Amino acid sequence: MKVKRWKLAAFLLPCLLLFALIYLIPLGMVFGSSFFEWKAGGVFNFIGLDNYINAFTNDPRMITALKNTVIWVLMQSTIHVGLGTIIAFMLARKMRGWKVLRTIYMFPNVVSAAALGVIFLNVFNPKYGLINSFISQITGNDFVKNWFFDQNSAFITVTWSWLLYTGMIIIIVLAALLAIPEDVLEAARIDGATEMQLNLQVKLPLIRTTLGTCVIVAATSMLREFELIYLTTQGGPGDLTINLPLYLYKTSMTDNNYGYANMMGVVLIVAGVITVYSINKLFRMNESDY
Amino acid sequence: MKKLFALLLTLAMVLSMAACGAKEEKPAETPAETPSEAPAEEAIEITFPTMWVGTSTMTQWWADRIAAFNAEYAGKINVKVEEIAGDQNYVDKMKVLYSSNSLPDAFAAGGYNLIDSMQDQLVDLTPYMDDELKSLASDLCWEVNSRDGKIYGVPQARQVIGYFYNKDLFAQAGIEKPAETWDEFFVQCDKLLAAGITPLSMDTADSGWVTSLMLCAMVADSDAGEEFMNTNLPKDYNTPEFIQAAANIQKMFQKYTTPDAVGGAYENAAANFFMEETAIIANGPWMVSDFYDTNMVEEGFAEKIGCAMYPGGVMYNSGKIGFNVASKDEEHIQATLTFLKFINSEESQRLMLEMTGDVPAMEGISSDNVKPQVNEVLALGDAAKRSINDFQSLWYANVVDEISVQYPLLAQGQITPEQFAQALTDAAAKN
Structure with missing residues (x-):
């Protein structure tokens, strides 16, 4: 059936208007104002690329935030997705209780970030936290470590609060694994493929685009991560666990330096576009194998 | 049939959207309908976000005072209260409102100094200083809330x-x-x-x-x-x-x-x-x-x-930064000041001393119901x-x-x- 153009336009228009109003115009404002010195009290002067130049040449906190963001994006794209994929492959064998395990793995994904933050603060509390108490029990000595604020443990402790909780990745990969046509697997088995070969050389390549989706989800989640850091370390000790969204928030809310904060917003958007484009290319997302 | 159904569905959607978007309008009252009644004066609404919620020591006092104010000024001044838990959240919210030039009529940031960073949007209260307002706090407290001889805050407590x-x-x-x-x-x-x-x-x-x-x-x-x-x-x-x-x-x-x-x-x-x-x-x-x-x-x-x-x-x-006023017109400034005079009245400050232990901005307020440690601190x-x-x-x-x-x-x-x-x-x- 051929749909008339005006009808198409009429139905698309509300959506396009909303998109322009909620995303496009604010995006343009963010981009435009990143070239201004815009501070509280009505300061609004065009300064060209000064915000960008200052950020990359004269702002150690910006460099730390950018570095941490990149590290977390890489860790989430590799370790997080890798772990989730391995667990999904194990669950796909449908051993006894696999559905229960799948549900358990999803628990952290259904708890709000605020609640998770409080849980982690308590688990890692230096006085009464679960981890310190457990170590004290095992060693028989009083063990005290301020996990979130010790220079040596803060980064990894914050990372812990999202890196290992792979419920979403498991669900996506598992769905893809269970959707692989049985005749493909049967053919491989007839050709003498072992279980390991079946997993690595047949199933894994077949779910390539799904893995790409997982990597995009994981990587972009780290470009947006804010709540858990804010609720636990607030970027500390010092700037050890600060990332771009948190620095953006502080620059805007505490320093009231909106132009500089919007510069960070632009950097984040550009980083997001590059990340998604690279992953699309790497996983050949627009090509299907079956 | 299908076309008719689609048409009806579209019509229903359009109508429902129009209904959602329509501004709620009060039925117009014509003099003919209420000839003997004078037009009812509408209460002035002023906005005040408070951090005195939850476990804050001021929560009970605030609940008591706002209830008393509402009872006394019912139909005249309506205080629209927004609850924001936590000092830092409160200050952050005020900064956001300041950046969009939409500060509330009055706000109290619990001693945080927002005068210097928001001075251009705050009402200079100096012309509104009358004996009643001046008597609500000691000179020391007014001084802390002043910049270059202009008053930007109504003190509530001493620090x-x-x-x-x-x-x-x-x-x-x-x-x-x-x-x-x-x-x-x-x-x-x-x-x-x-x-x-x-x-x-x-x-x-x-x-x-x-x-x-x-x-x-x-x-x-x-x-x-x-x-x-x-x-x-x-x-x-x-x-x-x-x-x-x-x-x-x-x-x-x-x-x-x-x-x-x-x-x-x-x-x-x-x-x-x-x-x-x-x-x-x-x-x-x-x-x-x-x-x-x-x-x-x-x-x-x-x-x-x-x-x-x-x-x-x-x-x-010392004095403490008190209530700042950011009303946009004279009517709201007057209503806000009425509210602040009530909230900082002698009775309100005495109750604050009794209920929270916070030291009143007004000199000479005392009470027999004060905990001994509060008096010790004052001494x-x-x-x-x-x-x-x-x-x-x-x-x-x-x-x-x-x-x-x-x-x-x-x-x-x-x-x-x-x-x-x-x-x-x-x-x-x-x-």
């Missing part, structure tokens, strides 16, 4: 802060009375440690209120330091007094406090004091009501608590050799925030006291 100590724990350590010098103070900390008692409650989060009170009291232990602690918006923290005080704070973090101090907030520090795990906490008299709250402390806890002046005779003893304030203002009222907001970033580094020896002072100086330079 009188020393520290509280646990007399039982002091006795266990063989300490007879609070220290008069900082050297003696640290000797007492060592005695407490030797007796197996953690001397100090400290914190680093949310500007490290408890810790920073100690820091600034140490800074003020000299003429130059006292002057620094009465200077509005200082830019340079690289002073010998400040660096020495930062060095002492570093020592306190490393030796005399609990493991959860670094990263902990006021609530953690207070909990340690309430559970008698620490012997000393710096804070104001509004904390006294908690000493009697058996949901928080054990029965009889209050009797163990004494009040002390900081070594060197230093007390926080100490009157006897202080050096009176200072607090850092949240004086320093740039981003410097106050930077403290929380730098304290953990200072505590763990990652930076020196000199670097700590420089970091705050750098933050101040951004303004």
Whole structure:
């Protein structure tokens, strides 16, 4: 059936208007104002690329935030997705209780970030936290470590609060694994493929685009991560666990330096576009194998 | 049939959207319909966001006062209250509203100084000063809320802060009375440690209120330091007094406090004091009501608590930033001032003293229902050799925030006291 153009336009228009109003115009404002010195009290002067130049040449906190963001994006794209994929492959064998395990793995994904933050603060509390108490029990000595604020443990402790909780990745990969046509697997088995070969050389390549989706989800989640850091370390000790969204928030809310904060917003958007484009290319997302 | 169904469906959608988007209009009242009635005067609505919610010591007082105001001014002034829990959240929200030029009619940031950063959108209250308004606070309090001879805030309370100590724990350590010098103070900390008692409650989060009170009291232990602690918006923290005080704070973090101090907030520090795990906490008299709250402390806890002046005779003893007004027109300014006069009336301030222990801005308010520690703190304030203002009222907001970033580094020896002072100086330079 051929749909008339005006009808198409009429139905698309509300959506396009909303998109322009909620995303496009604010995006343009963010981009435009990143070239201004815009501070509280009505300061609004065009300064060209000064915000960008200052950020990359004269702002150690910006460099730390950018570095941490990149590290977390890489860790989430590799370790997080890798772990989730391995667990999904194990669950796909449908051993006894696999559905229960799948549900358990999803628990952290259904708890709000605020609640998770409080849980982690308590688990890692230096006085009464679960981890310190457990170590004290095992060693028989009083063990005290301020996990979130010790220079040596803060980064990894914050990372812990999202890196290992792979419920979403498991669900996506598992769905893809269970959707692989049985005749493909049967053919491989007839050709003498072992279980390991079946997993690595047949199933894994077949779910390539799904893995790409997982990597995009994981990587972009780290470009947006804010709540858990804010609720636990607030970027500390010092700037050890600060990332771009948190620095953006502080620059805007505490320093009231909106132009500089919007510069960070632009950097984040550009980083997001590059990340998604690279992953699309790497996983050949627009090509299907079956 | 299909076309008809689609048409009906589209029509229904359009109508429902129109209904959702339609502005709610009141039915027009024509004089013909109500010939004998005078047109009803509409109540003026003013907006006021409050942080006095949940576990705030002011919650009960605020609930009482707003109920009383609503009863007295029903149909005339309607206060639209927005609840925002937490000082920092409140301040952040005000900053967002300021940046979009939409500050509420009145706001009170719990002593945080928003006057200097938002002055251009605040109402200069000087022309509105009448005898009634002036009598609500002492000259000292009005002074703190003024800039260049113009008044930008209606004071609510005085800031009188020393520290509280646990007399039982002091006795266990063989300490007879609070220290008069900082050297003696640290000797007492060592005695407490030797007796197996953690001397100090400290914190680093949310500007490290408890810790920073100690820091600034140490800074003020000299003429130059006292002057620094009465200077509005200082830019340079690289002073010998400040660096020495930062060095002492570093020592306190490393030796005399609990493991959860670094990263902990006021609530953690207070909990340690309430559970008698620490012997000393710096804070104001509004904390006294908690000493009697058996949901928080054990029965009889209050009797163990004494009040002390900081070594060197230093007390926080100043006015406090009060209510700021940002109404956009004369009608709302007048309504807001009526509200503030009620909320800061003699009765309201007396109730505040009784219910929260906060010290009224008005001189001469007293009550028989005040907890003894509150009176002790007030007496100490009157006897202080050096009176200072607090850092949240004086320093740039981003410097106050930077403290929380730098304290953990200072505590763990990652930076020196000199670097700590420089970091705050750098933050101040951004303004």
